[in-house]
Amino acid sequence: MATAGAPSVRKPREQPLPIRISHWCNALFIILMAGSGLQILRAYPNMGPRGELYAWYPFQNMSPPEWLCIGGWLGGGRHWHFAIAWFFVINGLIYLTYFFTSGEWRRRMFLPWRDVGGAIAQFLYYVHLRRTPPDAGFYNGLQRLAYTSVIIFGLVMVLSGLAIYKPVQLHFLTSLFGGYDIARFVHLSGLTLIVMFLMAHLVLVISHPHEIVKMITGGVRG
Numbered sequence: 001m002a003t004a005g006a007p008s009v010r011k012p013r014e015q016p017l018p019i020r021i022s023h024w025c026n027a028l029f030i031i032l033m034a035g036s037g038l039q040i041l042r043a044y045p046n047m048g049p050r051g052e053l054y055a056w057y058p059f060q061n062m063s064p065p066e067w068l069c070i071g072g073w074l075g076g077g078r079h080w081h082f083a084i085a086w087f088f089v090i091n092g093l094i095y096l097t098y099f100f101t102s103g104e105w106r107r108r109m110f111l112p113w114r115d116v117g118g119a120i121a122q123f124l125y126y127v128h129l130r131r132t133p134p135d136a137g138f139y140n141g142l143q144r145l146a147y148t149s150v151i152i153f154g155l156v157m158v159l160s161g162l163a164i165y166k167p168v169q170l171h172f173l174t175s176l177f178g179g180y181d182i183a184r185f186v187h188l189s190g191l192t193l194i195v196m197f198l199m200a201h202l203v204l205v206i207s208h209p210h211e212i213v214k215m216i217t218g219g220v221r222g
Helices: 019-045 074-101 112-126 141-165 171-176 181-208 209-215
Strands: none
Touching: 019 074, 019 181, 019 209, 074 141, 112 141, 141 171, 141 181, 181 209
Protein backbone atom coordinates (compact mmCIF):
# COMPACT_ATOMS: atom_id res chain seq x y z
CA MET A 1 0.00 0.00 0.00
CA ALA A 2 1.28 3.46 -0.91
CA THR A 3 2.09 5.79 2.00
CA ALA A 4 -0.38 8.64 2.41
CA GLY A 5 0.99 11.82 0.96
CA ALA A 6 3.86 10.07 -0.85
CA PRO A 7 4.27 11.11 -4.49
CA SER A 8 3.17 8.44 -6.97
CA VAL A 9 5.80 7.07 -9.32
CA ARG A 10 4.77 6.80 -12.98
CA LYS A 11 5.75 3.42 -14.28
CA PRO A 12 7.27 3.27 -17.77
CA ARG A 13 5.25 2.00 -20.69
CA GLU A 14 5.88 -1.45 -22.14
CA GLN A 15 7.74 0.22 -25.00
CA PRO A 16 9.40 3.40 -23.67
CA LEU A 17 9.58 6.45 -25.93
CA PRO A 18 13.38 6.25 -26.58
CA ILE A 19 12.99 2.62 -27.69
CA ARG A 20 10.13 3.52 -30.02
CA ILE A 21 11.96 6.48 -31.59
CA SER A 22 15.11 4.41 -32.15
CA HIS A 23 13.05 1.56 -33.60
CA TRP A 24 11.33 3.68 -36.25
CA CYS A 25 14.49 5.64 -37.06
CA ASN A 26 16.35 2.37 -37.58
CA ALA A 27 13.59 1.10 -39.87
CA LEU A 28 14.05 4.17 -42.10
CA PHE A 29 17.86 4.17 -41.93
CA ILE A 30 18.15 0.46 -42.78
CA ILE A 31 15.89 0.85 -45.83
CA LEU A 32 17.93 3.80 -47.12
CA MET A 33 21.26 2.13 -46.39
CA ALA A 34 20.18 -1.15 -47.99
CA GLY A 35 19.01 0.62 -51.16
CA SER A 36 22.11 2.79 -51.46
CA GLY A 37 24.35 -0.19 -50.63
CA LEU A 38 22.79 -2.16 -53.48
CA GLN A 39 23.45 0.83 -55.77
CA ILE A 40 27.13 0.62 -54.82
CA LEU A 41 27.10 -3.15 -55.40
CA ARG A 42 25.82 -2.64 -58.95
CA ALA A 43 29.16 -1.01 -59.85
CA TYR A 44 30.98 -4.28 -59.12
CA PRO A 45 28.51 -7.13 -58.46
CA ASN A 46 31.22 -9.70 -57.75
CA MET A 47 32.93 -11.01 -54.64
CA GLY A 48 36.72 -11.27 -54.56
CA PRO A 49 39.46 -9.23 -56.24
CA ARG A 50 39.42 -8.78 -60.01
CA GLY A 51 40.90 -11.84 -61.68
CA GLU A 52 40.57 -13.91 -58.50
CA LEU A 53 36.84 -14.06 -57.87
CA TYR A 54 35.64 -16.35 -55.10
CA ALA A 55 34.74 -19.69 -56.71
CA TRP A 56 32.35 -20.53 -53.87
CA TYR A 57 30.22 -17.40 -54.30
CA PRO A 58 27.26 -18.36 -56.57
CA PHE A 59 26.03 -14.85 -57.48
CA GLN A 60 28.97 -13.44 -59.44
CA ASN A 61 27.99 -10.82 -62.05
CA MET A 62 24.39 -10.74 -60.78
CA SER A 63 23.47 -7.08 -60.30
CA PRO A 64 20.62 -6.20 -57.94
CA PRO A 65 17.53 -4.87 -59.79
CA GLU A 66 17.55 -1.13 -60.33
CA TRP A 67 14.20 -0.62 -58.58
CA LEU A 68 15.75 -1.79 -55.30
CA CYS A 69 18.59 0.75 -55.52
CA ILE A 70 18.80 4.29 -54.19
CA GLY A 71 21.15 6.96 -55.51
CA GLY A 72 20.87 6.62 -59.30
CA TRP A 73 24.57 5.98 -59.87
CA LEU A 74 27.71 4.91 -57.97
CA GLY A 75 28.56 8.36 -56.62
CA GLY A 76 24.96 9.02 -55.60
CA GLY A 77 24.73 5.66 -53.87
CA ARG A 78 27.95 6.34 -51.94
CA HIS A 79 26.76 9.78 -50.83
CA TRP A 80 23.46 8.37 -49.57
CA HIS A 81 25.10 5.36 -47.91
CA PHE A 82 27.80 7.18 -45.99
CA ALA A 83 25.52 10.05 -44.98
CA ILE A 84 22.81 7.77 -43.56
CA ALA A 85 25.46 5.56 -41.94
CA TRP A 86 26.35 8.35 -39.50
CA PHE A 87 22.72 8.77 -38.50
CA PHE A 88 22.51 4.99 -38.04
CA VAL A 89 25.58 5.00 -35.79
CA ILE A 90 24.36 7.98 -33.71
CA ASN A 91 20.92 6.40 -33.34
CA GLY A 92 22.53 3.11 -32.32
CA LEU A 93 24.69 4.79 -29.67
CA ILE A 94 21.66 6.59 -28.22
CA TYR A 95 19.70 3.34 -28.17
CA LEU A 96 22.48 1.33 -26.50
CA THR A 97 23.07 4.06 -23.93
CA TYR A 98 19.41 4.01 -22.94
CA PHE A 99 19.29 0.21 -23.25
CA PHE A 100 21.93 -0.30 -20.57
CA THR A 101 21.49 2.75 -18.31
CA SER A 102 17.72 2.26 -17.99
CA GLY A 103 18.00 -1.44 -17.20
CA GLU A 104 15.97 -2.41 -20.28
CA TRP A 105 18.68 -4.93 -21.15
CA ARG A 106 17.47 -7.15 -18.31
CA ARG A 107 14.19 -7.95 -20.03
CA ARG A 108 15.27 -7.58 -23.66
CA MET A 109 18.75 -9.12 -23.96
CA PHE A 110 19.23 -12.83 -24.59
CA LEU A 111 20.83 -14.43 -21.53
CA PRO A 112 21.75 -18.08 -22.25
CA TRP A 113 21.24 -19.34 -18.68
CA ARG A 114 17.72 -17.87 -18.71
CA ASP A 115 16.54 -18.04 -22.33
CA VAL A 116 17.93 -21.10 -24.14
CA GLY A 117 15.18 -23.44 -22.97
CA GLY A 118 12.46 -20.91 -23.71
CA ALA A 119 13.88 -20.18 -27.18
CA ILE A 120 13.88 -23.88 -28.09
CA ALA A 121 10.36 -24.37 -26.73
CA GLN A 122 9.09 -21.31 -28.64
CA PHE A 123 10.69 -22.55 -31.88
CA LEU A 124 9.03 -25.96 -31.42
CA TYR A 125 5.72 -24.16 -30.96
CA TYR A 126 6.19 -22.12 -34.13
CA VAL A 127 6.93 -25.25 -36.20
CA HIS A 128 3.93 -27.03 -34.62
CA LEU A 129 5.96 -29.61 -32.72
CA ARG A 130 4.60 -28.22 -29.46
CA ARG A 131 0.91 -27.59 -28.84
CA THR A 132 1.10 -24.70 -26.41
CA PRO A 133 3.50 -21.75 -26.25
CA PRO A 134 5.93 -21.71 -23.33
CA ASP A 135 5.44 -19.29 -20.47
CA ALA A 136 7.16 -16.01 -21.26
CA GLY A 137 7.56 -12.63 -19.68
CA PHE A 138 7.89 -9.40 -21.63
CA TYR A 139 9.63 -11.23 -24.50
CA ASN A 140 10.04 -14.93 -25.10
CA GLY A 141 13.49 -16.50 -25.44
CA LEU A 142 13.34 -16.60 -29.24
CA GLN A 143 12.48 -12.91 -29.45
CA ARG A 144 15.36 -12.04 -27.13
CA LEU A 145 17.72 -14.13 -29.27
CA ALA A 146 16.57 -12.39 -32.44
CA TYR A 147 16.82 -8.86 -31.04
CA THR A 148 20.19 -9.49 -29.44
CA SER A 149 21.49 -11.02 -32.68
CA VAL A 150 20.42 -8.03 -34.76
CA ILE A 151 22.34 -5.70 -32.41
CA ILE A 152 25.45 -7.83 -33.03
CA PHE A 153 24.77 -7.81 -36.79
CA GLY A 154 24.50 -4.02 -36.68
CA LEU A 155 27.83 -3.71 -34.88
CA VAL A 156 29.53 -5.99 -37.42
CA MET A 157 27.98 -3.99 -40.24
CA VAL A 158 29.36 -0.73 -38.85
CA LEU A 159 32.87 -2.15 -38.33
CA SER A 160 33.02 -3.89 -41.71
CA GLY A 161 31.63 -0.75 -43.36
CA LEU A 162 34.39 1.35 -41.82
CA ALA A 163 36.94 -1.26 -42.94
CA ILE A 164 35.92 -0.87 -46.60
CA TYR A 165 35.23 2.88 -46.35
CA LYS A 166 38.75 3.73 -45.11
CA PRO A 167 40.90 0.64 -45.83
CA VAL A 168 44.14 2.63 -45.70
CA GLN A 169 43.49 4.86 -42.70
CA LEU A 170 41.82 1.98 -40.80
CA HIS A 171 44.11 -0.74 -42.13
CA PHE A 172 44.21 -2.47 -38.74
CA LEU A 173 40.43 -2.88 -38.87
CA THR A 174 40.49 -4.05 -42.47
CA SER A 175 43.19 -6.58 -41.58
CA LEU A 176 41.04 -7.81 -38.70
CA PHE A 177 38.41 -8.86 -41.24
CA GLY A 178 41.03 -10.59 -43.38
CA GLY A 179 41.43 -7.85 -45.97
CA TYR A 180 39.29 -5.50 -48.04
CA ASP A 181 37.52 -8.17 -50.09
CA ILE A 182 36.62 -10.32 -47.10
CA ALA A 183 35.35 -7.24 -45.25
CA ARG A 184 33.20 -6.41 -48.27
CA PHE A 185 31.72 -9.91 -48.26
CA VAL A 186 31.08 -9.72 -44.50
CA HIS A 187 29.30 -6.40 -45.03
CA LEU A 188 27.04 -7.88 -47.72
CA SER A 189 26.39 -10.95 -45.55
CA GLY A 190 25.41 -8.69 -42.66
CA LEU A 191 22.89 -6.94 -44.90
CA THR A 192 21.47 -10.31 -45.93
CA LEU A 193 21.07 -11.39 -42.30
CA ILE A 194 19.39 -8.12 -41.34
CA VAL A 195 16.96 -8.45 -44.27
CA MET A 196 16.18 -12.02 -43.15
CA PHE A 197 15.55 -10.71 -39.63
CA LEU A 198 13.23 -8.01 -40.96
CA MET A 199 11.26 -10.55 -43.01
CA ALA A 200 10.84 -12.81 -39.96
CA HIS A 201 9.99 -9.74 -37.87
CA LEU A 202 7.24 -8.73 -40.32
CA VAL A 203 5.76 -12.25 -40.25
CA LEU A 204 5.63 -12.16 -36.44
CA VAL A 205 4.12 -8.65 -36.47
CA ILE A 206 1.38 -9.84 -38.83
CA SER A 207 0.77 -12.78 -36.48
CA HIS A 208 0.63 -10.48 -33.44
CA PRO A 209 -0.68 -7.09 -34.71
CA HIS A 210 -1.06 -5.70 -31.17
CA GLU A 211 2.74 -5.55 -30.95
CA ILE A 212 2.95 -2.98 -33.74
CA VAL A 213 0.36 -0.87 -31.87
CA LYS A 214 2.62 -0.95 -28.80
CA MET A 215 5.53 0.37 -30.88
CA ILE A 216 3.34 3.37 -31.77
CA THR A 217 1.48 4.07 -28.53
CA GLY A 218 3.94 2.56 -26.04
CA GLY A 219 1.41 0.12 -24.63
CA VAL A 220 0.27 0.07 -21.02
CA ARG A 221 2.31 1.28 -18.07
CA GLY A 222 3.93 -1.12 -15.62
